[in-house]
Amino acid sequence: MELHQLRYAVEVQRRGSFTAAAEMLHVSQSGVSAQVAKLERELGVRLFERGRRTATLTSEGANLLPLMSAALDDITNIEQTAGEIHGLTRGNLRIGTIIGCSIPGYLSAFAEFRSAYPEVRLNVREGNSAELITQLSSGDIDIALLAHTDPLPAQFDVTTFISEPIVAGVPVGHAWTQKPAVSAEDLAAANILTLTEGTGIRTALQRTCSIAGIEVKPAVEAHSPETVHALAARGAGVAVLSTSMITAPLTAVAIEGAELARLSVASRARPGAAVRTFMRTLRAHLPDLSAG
Structure with a gap:
């Protein structure tokens, strides 16, 4: 069992098809299919039911995929925490914001974090709040700055300001x-x-x-x-x-x-080191956020 096989399987589950997973991972569809099939043989279970254009979880897959996703989160956390031990936060940080976000506190926090941790690769995506909640739930983004009316899902770490x-x-x-x-x-x-x-x-x-x-x-x-x-x-x-x-x-x-x-910042449970550091930086600027 190899890490990339777990990543491929988790992405197939998130995207609902091998083709969509391959596009997101920037690898061939046949490569994703072959590696997931190899993982299934090693585990002795079938993770997905293959349709012509879709892939749905089997009962065994429904039990195993959450464990695989958690394992990948743990690996990411280990890598980023090791970087922190050496005085450097590394990794990738995917931030989702409401469209056209120009809130002063957010911009200040972003600039401060970028200056302090240049080794972290930042990717910013914009969307409406419903889209951001979906992306955060699926793991497509790590942090969401969003507006909402209903309480956010219980599995999120939320600060409402x-x-x-x-x-x-x-x-x-x-x-x-x-x-x-x-x-x-x-x-x-x-x-x-x-x-x-x-x-x-x-x-x-x-x-x-x-x-x-x-x-x-x-x-x-x-x-x-x-x-x-x-x-x-x-x-x-x-x-x-x-x-x-x-x-x-x-x-x-x-x-x-x-x-x-409500205007809130949210992250998934069990965040990695880069997420935790960005969240601390953002919270330090929260008093400024309502000024814009």
Whole structure:
């Protein structure tokens, strides 16, 4: 049994096919298939049921693949911890962030970590929060900086540094500035500008309106809170964002029964040394994160 055979088998499980696993590993499909078959012969069990385009776990595979994944995590941890013993953190660190992330504390932490540990190879991926949760769960990324409404999976190590209700952002002189709060019905009648599906803000908006029995269809959806804010400031509609995102020239107006939007950093359980070090660096900058 060799490490690369375990890696191939784990990747087939994650991707659902030998072809997709081969593409991710940058090796031939036949090579992945041959090595997994060799591993199955050595173990005396069949790990996967092979379909024409898919590979699904057998009952034996369902028992063994989590152990293989944990073993690979342990190997990575050993390698990175050995580097720490010699005063150097090494390895690969895959960071997932919300699209267009320019939060000052995150950027400061990233720069500090990169300067302190130049031997660590950093890979940054952007996506909406739903995508980041999926990627973190599957092991495609090591750390996720994401916005969410529901609690994150229990197997994640989570630090939440912003938890606040969504609000409506309107320009000076808008009729809503005279109201203590607006209802879901008010939102349904307005031109709503907000973030795209899969983001924490959008989920909070949908949940708030659904509880009130109202369906709200945004007039404009954008990836960037800055874009939503700028459009609302120019009179294009009402921005729905979290409280701290609404700044001058917009005025924040409360939404009745508003759900909370949370901004958190999460990593998988049993993180390697590089992940632990980056998380410590990021947490040291968390007071700055709400400034942007």
